[in-house]
Amino acid sequence: MSAPGTYVLRDSATMLRRNLRHMARYPSMTIMLVGQPLLFLLLFTYVFGGTMGAGLPGGDRGDYLTYIAPGILTMTVASVSIGTAVLVANDMTDGIIDRFRTMPLAKSSVLTGHVLAAMIQTALALAAVGAAAFALGLRTAASAADWAALLGLLALLSYALTWFTVALGLASPDPETASNLPMVFVLLPFVGSGFVPVESMPAGLRWFAAHQPFTPVMDLLRGLLAGSPDGADAAWAVGWCAVLGTAGHLWSRRLYRTRAAA
Amino acid sequence: MTTKNPAVEAYGLRKAYGAREVVAGVDLTVPAGTVYALLGPNGAGKTTTVRILTTLLAADAGTARVGGHDIRRAPGRVRAAIGVTGQFSAVDGLLTGRENLRLMADLGHLAGPRATAVTARLLARFGLADAADRRAATYSGGMKRRLDLAMTLVSGPRLIFLDEPTTGLDPRSRRELWDVVRELVADGTTVFLTTQYLEEADRLADRIGVLDGGRLVAEGTAAELKRRVTGGHVELHAADAARAAELARRLPGAVADPAAPAVTVPYDGSVGALRRLLAGLDDDGSVTGLAVHTPDLDDVFLALTGGAAAAEGVRA
Numbered sequence: 170m171s172a173p174g175t176y177v178l179r180d181s182a183t184m185l186r187r188n189l190r191h192m193a194r195y196p197s198m199t200i201m202l203v204g205q206p207l208l209f210l211l212l213f214t215y216v217f218g219g220t221m222g223a224g225l226p227g228g229d230r231g232d233y234l235t236y237i238a239p240g241i242l243t244m245t246v247a248s249v250s251i252g253t254a255v256l257v258a259n260d261m262t263d264g265i266i267d268r269f270r271t272m273p274l275a276k277s278s279v280l281t282g283h284v285l286a287a288m289i290q291t292a293l294a295l296a297a298v299g300a301a302a303f304a305l306g307l308r309t310a311a312s313a314a315d316w317a318a319l320l321g322l323l324a325l326l327s328y329a330l331t332w333f334t335v336a337l338g339l340a341s342p343d344p345e346t347a348s349n350l351p352m353v354f355v356l357l358p359f360v361g362s363g364f365v366p367v368e369s370m371p372a373g374l375r376w377f378a379a380h381q382p383f384t385p386v387m388d389l390l391r392g393l394l395a396g397s398p399d400g401a402d403a404a405w406a407v408g409w410c411a412v413l414g415t416a417g418h419l420w421s422r423r424l425y426r427t428r429a430a431a
Numbered sequence: 432m433t434t435k436n437p438a439v440e441a442y443g444l445r446k447a448y449g450a451r452e453v454v455a456g457v458d459l460t461v462p463a464g465t466v467y468a469l470l471g472p473n474g475a476g477k478t479t480t481v482r483i484l485t486t487l488l489a490a491d492a493g494t495a496r497v498g499g500h501d502i503r504r505a506p507g508r509v510r511a512a513i514g515v516t517g518q519f520s521a522v523d524g525l526l527t528g529r530e531n532l533r534l535m536a537d538l539g540h541l542a543g544p545r546a547t548a549v550t551a552r553l554l555a556r557f558g559l560a561d562a563a564d565r566r567a568a569t570y571s572g573g574m575k576r577r578l579d580l581a582m583t584l585v586s587g588p589r590l591i592f593l594d595e596p597t598t599g600l601d602p603r604s605r606r607e608l609w610d611v612v613r614e615l616v617a618d619g620t621t622v623f624l625t626t627q628y629l630e631e632a633d634r635l636a637d638r639i640g641v642l643d644g645g646r647l648v649a650e651g652t653a654a655e656l657k658r659r660v661t662g663g664h665v666e667l668h669a670a671d672a673a674r675a676a677e678l679a680r681r682l683p684g685a686v687a688d689p690a691a692p693a694v695t696v697p698y699d700g701s702v703g704a705l706r707r708l709l710a711g712l713d714d715d716g717s718v719t720g721l722a723v724h725t726p727d728l729d730d731v732f733l734a735l736t737g738g739a740a741a742a743e744g745v746r747a
Contacts, residue, residue, distance in 0.1 A: 176540060183537040187526070194525045194566070268521040268582070271485045272538055273511040 177275040184282020191256060192290055202252045203294045205355070206245040207301055213237050213364065214305055221365070231306050238302050239390035240363025243383055245298045246291055246327050247354035250334040253287040257338025258347030270425075280421050284331045291327040310396035319393040322406060326386055329410040330354060333417030339424035357383050362391075382409035436499050438463040438590045438621035439484060444493035446479050453479045454490070455645035461623055461638075463589075466616055468636035469625040476645040477625035478518055481594045484623070485515045498590050514588030518595045520575040521582075524568030528559050528578050531567055532585055539586035553581040557611075573604035580611060591615065593624040597631060609634060641735055649735045659734055663724040665708060667694045674717040682711065700725060 222233035498512025
């Protein structure tokens with residue numbers, strides 16, 4: 170028997186296959202998670218877009234669509250992470266986690282499998298939401314390098330947010346709680362630069378909106394789509410993702426080791 | 432693991448949750464190739480003991496070697512040596528029975544052809560071949576339990592922990608599970624199981640440890656334990672509390688329960704004793720019914736736990 174740890178890739182790949190099967194057999198959840206940002210995209214473009222667009226300097230409905238696209242993409246990443254929290258919480262309440270924990274598995278491959286599956290699901294969701302946004306008339310001046318950076322940023326955000334919601338899933342007493350906790354992340358783009366400029370908010374709220382983690386991420390996405398990314402936004406966005414991802418990773422590993430299945 | 436070394440050795444295991452000591456100094460030894468049953472009521476510390484031995488829970492104190500490896504220093508090697516079936520079925524409901532077994536084979540790093548062969552063999556052995564491609568969520572309780580055990584056996588562990596394997600199963604499923612355990616033992620596998628049922632321990636185990644309040648209050652073969660139990664009892668239903676008290680005064684060793692009202696009389700299980708007891712009762716309506724109780728888990732506990740005042744009363 171080889172020492173545990175030599176099978177990290179193989180065990181993670183096995184868990185990834187299991188989680189992808191879960192997603193395929195639980196399609197209503199995937200549809201709900203992708204439908205949520207799609208619904209907001211349509212709502213904000215067609216219902217609010219005319220009025221809101223007029224509030225932007227020289228703007229119309231099309232300008233507003235371009236303005237909210239980063240918020241919608243961020244919301245998509247957050248929405249998929251809800252599903253991850255639920256799947257992790259399901260494992261915890263099923264008792265199957267105890268089976269995994271009494272097997273000589275490579276360290277954290279159970280959790281890595283969840284994160285990889287979630288990132289694949291996020292990529293598919295982002296492709297669907299992005300395609301819808303372009304179909305509605307999203308305009309971009311992004312260069313190939315901007316596109317590469319944009320995809321990299323979304324992957325990083327997905328990685329960071331998923332590790333954090335894996336921890337929330339592990340910490341939740343049941344799948345219902347697990348589905349509620351990450352809702353904060355879905356709503357956070359509203360209290361930031363996702364749908365209106367933070368300058369339009371009252372003082373206290375404006376301070377929070379300007380300093381919360383998603384604002385630099387959404388500002389950087391907006392900059393990349395416009396072909397003129399801002400260096401400070403990039404530093405803050407990557408920094409926040411690193412903090413969220415590292416905290417989520419360490420918290421998850423700790424919870425996985427110590428928390429007994431409910 | 433060589434046959435010279437015990438499969439499980441534990442010394443002074445302790446685990447407390449706050450002020451409540453759930454496992455309060457457990458020592459036990461299980462020779463390789465035998466079946467050991469940890470017998471006790473709910474809350475006795477059975478599951479906690481199993482969780483400590485299977486590396487799911489760290490003990491506050493004490494040491495244990497499982498499968499020849501220290502649970503604290505080499506938990507990875509312990510996990511590689513054991514198979515565990517927990518109290519609640521740990522199957523993946525969204526996967527089919529075959530996929531569940533295949534998942535275990537992949538995580539056990541079995542080569543492809545061998546994984547396929549083992550999966551097919553276990554499906555057949557546990558009567559799941561027909562249901563192999565249905566999702567486990569659609570299985571009955573007994574089928575889930577069988578799949579659960581089959582999953583534990585995929586990697587061929589030589590030491591298996593079964594935590595209350597038959598709790599909640601119907602009598603037929605229970606017997607089927609007993610047969611599986613016997614087959615495992617015939618193959619030389621060591622089995623450590625917990626149960627609430629004296630009958631189960633009696634039928635399966637070479638040695639039985641009786642756990643109560645986190646302590647092993649007795650250990651031995653089924654025959655040894657039964658010798659320590661003085662016997663069952665006869666319960667006489669009295670017409671009223673006054674007559675119950677009167678009967679308790681008159682019958683040797685009897686204890687009255689005025690609330691029932693009833694009287695409990697010690698009984699060794701023989702026809703003679705029952706005949707003498709009945710001969711001593713008047714047919715005047717003071718006894719409205721009776722029930723004969725042969726020794727059961729209650730009697731084992733009453734006999735083995737020194738603190739039980741009721742037991743002292745019954746046997747005074």
